[in-house]
Amino acid sequence: MSKTQAYQPFLLRLFHSINAILVIACLITGFLVYDSWDGRFGTVGLTIKNRNLIDIHGTFAFVLFFIFLGFIVVSIKIGINRLVKLDDWQKLTDNVGKNIWWYRLHRIVNTTILFSAILSIGSGKLQDENWLPNGEVYHFWYSLHLIGWLIMLLAIATHLLMSVKVGGVPLILSMFNFKYLPQEHPKLWPEKIRYWLKHPRL
Numbered sequence: 001m002s003k004t005q006a007y008q009p010f011l012l013r014l015f016h017s018i019n020a021i022l023v024i025a026c027l028i029t030g031f032l033v034y035d036s037w038d039g040r041f042g043t044v045g046l047t048i049k050n051r052n053l054i055d056i057h058g059t060f061a062f063v064l065f066f067i068f069l070g071f072i073v074v075s076i077k078i079g080i081n082r083l084v085k086l087d088d089w090q091k092l093t094d095n096v097g098k099n100i101w102w103y104r105l106h107r108i109v110n111t112t113i114l115f116s117a118i119l120s121i122g123s124g125k126l127q128d129e130n131w132l133p134n135g136e137v138y139h140f141w142y143s144l145h146l147i148g149w150l151i152m153l154l155a156i157a158t159h160l161l162m163s164v165k166v167g168g169v170p171l172i173l174s175m176f177n178f179k180y181l182p183q184e185h186p187k188l189w190p191e192k193i194r195y196w197l198k199h200p201r202l
Contacts, residue, residue: 010180029057037132084111120148
């Protein structure tokens with residue numbers, strides 16, 4: 001590994017990659033569902049009304065729910081420095097344009113992604129899969145679901161821009177690095193999980 005290349009904890013990279021794939025799959029299938037059954041705010045007419053699209057979208061979201069739970073734990077345990085801190089909002093008007101300002105903004109965006117995912121997944125679980133086929137596009141949880149995914153889409157786009165601004169190409173490449181440190185070897189995970197369950201505050 002190059003000395004100039006940033007290094008991200010292996011678990012963080014692993015969960016980040018799996019979540020990214022699942023979120024993109026949910027965004028694509030979710031848009032196709034909206035394009036097929038709703039289209040109130042514009043449509044591109046890519047698909048016809050197909051009930052299977054709802055099932056496919058729901059399947060991706062179901063898998064994402066469990067993977068995302070793990071991602072939250074990993075983000076809090078080893079990626080806490082990448083999430084918003086208590087004083088980030090208060091100091092956001094300080095040192096505008098300087099490196100520390102971009103880091104604060106990046107942490108805020110990262111945290112926004114987590115909350116938008118919680119909003120999207122949670123509201124999706126509270127929907128009835130028959131609403132759209134029945135033309136019932138006015139339900140609160142469905143509207144909240146759309147809002148959650150819109151925030152997610154905007155936050156991800158901003159996250160990518162912030163990553164380039166904060167860390168440049170080395171930071172982007174570090175997320176695609178398949179190497180890991182000896183203490184991060186997967187064979188050590190069961191022991192570390194048992195230890196964490198006994199001492200969750202450490």
